[in-house]
Structures are given as C-alpha cells and as structure tokens.
Amino acid sequence: MTRLIFLGLPGSGKGTQAKTLADYWNIPHISTGDILRQAMKDQTTFGIKAQSYVDSGKLVPDELVQAMVEERLGKPDTKEGWILDGFPRKVTQAHYLEGLLDSLDHHGEKVVNLQVPDEVVVARLLQRGRKDDSEEIIRRRLVIYHQETEPLIDYYRQRQQLVLVNGDQPQESVTEDLKKVIHS
Numbered sequence: 001m002t003r004l005i006f007l008g009l010p011g012s013g014k015g016t017q018a019k020t021l022a023d024y025w026n027i028p029h030i031s032t033g034d035i036l037r038q039a040m041k042d043q044t045t046f047g048i049k050a051q052s053y054v055d056s057g058k059l060v061p062d063e064l065v066q067a068m069v070e071e072r073l074g075k076p077d078t079k080e081g082w083i084l085d086g087f088p089r090k091v092t093q094a095h096y097l098e099g100l101l102d103s104l105d106h107h108g109e110k111v112v113n114l115q116v117p118d119e120v121v122v123a124r125l126l127q128r129g130r131k132d133d134s135e136e137i138i139r140r141r142l143v144i145y146h147q148e149t150e151p152l153i154d155y156y157r158q159r160q161q162l163v164l165v166n167g168d169q170p171q172e173s174v175t176e177d178l179k180k181v182i183h184s
C-alpha cells in the first residue's frame with residue numbers, strides 16, 4: 001500500500017515524479033495545483049475564488065484547498081493508495097490532513113522531500129513558462145515556500161515519516177531513487 005506526500009520547492013519535480021510513480025503503482029495522483037488549474041479553466045466557484053492567488057504566486061486560502069482535498073480523498077479509488085502532490089503546504093494544512101486521514105482510516109503515509117537548490121528551480125520554471133512562472137512570481141513562491149512550507153520538513157521528521165531524496169539529477173535517476181526509498 002503506497003500513501004505518499006510530496007514536499008519540495010516549486011519546480012523541484014514533485015508533479016513530474018508524482019505522476020510517474022502514480023502511473024507505475026496505478027494509484028491516483030492528487031495534485032492540488034492541477035485541480036486548481038482545472039477549476040480556473042472551468043470557471044467554477046472554487047476556480048474563480050482561487051485565480052488571483054495562483055496568478056500572483058500566493059497560497060490559496062486553506063478552506064478552499066482543504067475542501068478540494070477532502071472531496072478527492074473521499075473517492076473510492078483512494079482505498080488502494082494515493083500520492084498527494086502540493087498538499088499540505090502549511091502546518092495548518094498538515095494538521096487538517098492528519099484529522100482527515102484519521103477519519104478515513106488511512107494510515108502509514110510517507111513524506112518525501114525532493115531536495116533541489118533555489119537557483120536550479122528558478123531556471124527550470126523559467127524554462128517551463130506557465131502563466132505563474134515569471135521570475136518575479138517564481139521568487140515570491142520561493143519566499144512563501146521557505147516561510148510556510150519548509151517548517152513541514154521538521155514536522156514530518158519529528159513524526160518519523162520523512163524521507164529525503166536528491167531531486168537535482170536527471171528525472172529517471174530521481175524516479176529510481178524514489179522507488180528504492182519508498183518501499184525500503
């Protein structure tokens with residue numbers, strides 16, 4: 001049973017690796033970024049509320065992302081495992097997730113931190129060129145990551161759930177390292 005949470009800077013390869021591993025293990029890949037982008041494209045109530053936050057590189061309010069994650073994790077296809085990519089991004093979201101997983105009786109999740117230096121992710125994201133990938137907005141996302149998301153590394157280390165993987169290597173090598181550490 002694989003239940004996995006990805007931490008890492010924007011551009012560290014979370015989405016890339018989460019998708020590859022979810023296909024490999026045939027379990028759902030739950031990306032809050034992807035769900036938000038779809039909601040914005042469809043102009044749903046969620047999407048309209050989230051748009052200005054995502055476009056400016058800020059975190060969307062907890063209640064919005066938490067409701068999305070609760071709805072998605074409650075679906076029957078998550079019973080055999082899941083990969084969460086982009087959630088939690090704050091300690092408040094991590095507390096929320098803990099309660100949610102308890103209520104769903106999902107236990108034993110591991111947390112991967114993909115380690116990549118700031119300047120490497122800036123170069124990757126500039127090359128990707130999504131709407132929120134301008135240099136100014138990337139820099140803001142990095143500041144928010146260091147302030148809001150980085151404390152989760154200690155949070156999960158203290159809970160003995162944390163696994164560290166070097167994300168600054170070719171994609172296939174990162175995938176191989178992840179496969180090794182996750183089921184070791």
Ligand code: B4P
Binds near residue numbers: 014
């Ligand atoms: P996300 O969609 O999660 O955006 P991201 O962190 O930039 O993407 P990711 O990290 O998955 O991309 P990847 O490295 O795979 O979030 C977007 C926005 O949504 C946030 O800014 C926020 O506003 C909002 N949001 C999402 N979740 C939220 C939450 N929980 N709470 C509040 N707000 C939330 O890929 C990046 C690039 O690197 C790609 O081009 C890829 O090809 C390349 N790459 C990957 N691995 C590589 C490697 N090994 N070598 C070279 N290049 C590589």
